[in-house]
Amino acid sequence: MRRLIKYFLLGLVLLLVCLSSALLAMRFAIHGREVRVPRLQGLTPAEAERLASSEGLVLAIENRFYSSEVPAGYIVSQAPAANTKVRRGWKVRVAESLGPQRASIPNVIGQSERVAELNISRRGLEIGAVATIHYAGAQPSAVIAQSPGPEVKNAASPKIGLVVAAPDNTQIYVMPSFVGQPLSDATAAIKQAGFNLGKVDMVEEASGPPGIILHQFPAAGQKIAAGASINFEVRK
Numbered sequence: 001m002r003r004l005i006k007y008f009l010l011g012l013v014l015l016l017v018c019l020s021s022a023l024l025a026m027r028f029a030i031h032g033r034e035v036r037v038p039r040l041q042g043l044t045p046a047e048a049e050r051l052a053s054s055e056g057l058v059l060a061i062e063n064r065f066y067s068s069e070v071p072a073g074y075i076v077s078q079a080p081a082a083n084t085k086v087r088r089g090w091k092v093r094v095a096e097s098l099g100p101q102r103a104s105i106p107n108v109i110g111q112s113e114r115v116a117e118l119n120i121s122r123r124g125l126e127i128g129a130v131a132t133i134h135y136a137g138a139q140p141s142a143v144i145a146q147s148p149g150p151e152v153k154n155a156a157s158p159k160i161g162l163v164v165a166a167p168d169n170t171q172i173y174v175m176p177s178f179v180g181q182p183l184s185d186a187t188a189a190i191k192q193a194g195f196n197l198g199k200v201d202m203v204e205e206a207s208g209p210p211g212i213i214l215h216q217f218p219a220a221g222q223k224i225a226a227g228a229s230i231n232f233e234v235r236k
Contacts, residue, residue: 039082040075040094048075048094056088063095065157072099098158105160107150108143113164116143120160128159134172136226138165175230177220178213183234186213190230198229202236210235 035055040048045061052059070076076097080086106123108116117127128147138144145163148155173193178186187197203214215233218224 033088034085035088037078037080037082037084037086037090037092040078040092041082042070043075044073045075045094045096052092057086058089058091060091060093061096062093063157064098065095066099066101066155067097068100070097070099072097101154105148105150105152105155108146108160108162109150110139111143112139113141113143113162116146116162124158126159128157128161130162130164132164132166135165136171140165140167171226172223173226175216175218175220175222175224178216178230178232179220181213183211183213183232186232194226195224196227196229198231200231201233203233205235208235 035057037057038051038055040051040059043051045059049059065076067076074097075094078092078094080090080092102124104123105125106119108119111119113130120127133144135144142165143162144165147161178189183200190197198217205214212235213232214235217231218228224230
């Protein structure tokens with residue numbers, strides 16, 4: 001019995017030693033895959049890529065910015081920062097300098113989106129984000145705002161964002177229900193909202209007070225454009 005207990009304890013000790021060794025090996029393996037991010041700022045993209053690859057990292061040029069301090073064609077910023085510990089295979093995102101800004105920001109407000117794109121490209125600039133909105137009074141597909149504006153002298157990025165009027169720039173509304181309301185109230189409401197009172201047909205009906213709307217065209221829930229005419233059938 002004592003011999004059995006002795007073998008059991010010996011086996012338990014060996015098992016604990018094996019587990020400790022495995023955990024230690026795993027820890028070394030994990031830390032062995034960690035590297036420090038090298039300093040890439042001030043290098044050319046080719047130099048930065050070679051240095052990053054030598055450490056098992058992946059270089060990604062994601063932005064380009066004007067810089068009065070870093071010459072054109074060199075890395076101006078990086079993320080993660082130099083000396084940060086990361087895993088091998090990590091992506092290091094960098095921005096390339098375009099040098100000092102030389103191109104002036106053109107004023108493209110009021111131009112069509114296509115003409116604005118040509119004027120921006122002609123100056124060596126790029127189109128950034130383009131947002132499309134409905135804007136009363138603007139020509140369809142015309143630029144109604146830009147960022148940075150034409151007054152900006154020292155833009156940080158070569159990209160110009162645009163806000164463009166929708167191709168179909170007519171404002172659309174959802175028709176409310178006027179059924180059961182007096183015609184006088186409905187007339188005041190639609191005129192105040194910028195719509196027009198269309199044809200009003202008086203209908204004979206056995207019961208109910210006169211002047212009450214029985215039917216409307218367009219029906220409630222339908223989409224209508226600003227300035228549309230609304231027709232009613234009203235109880236005599």
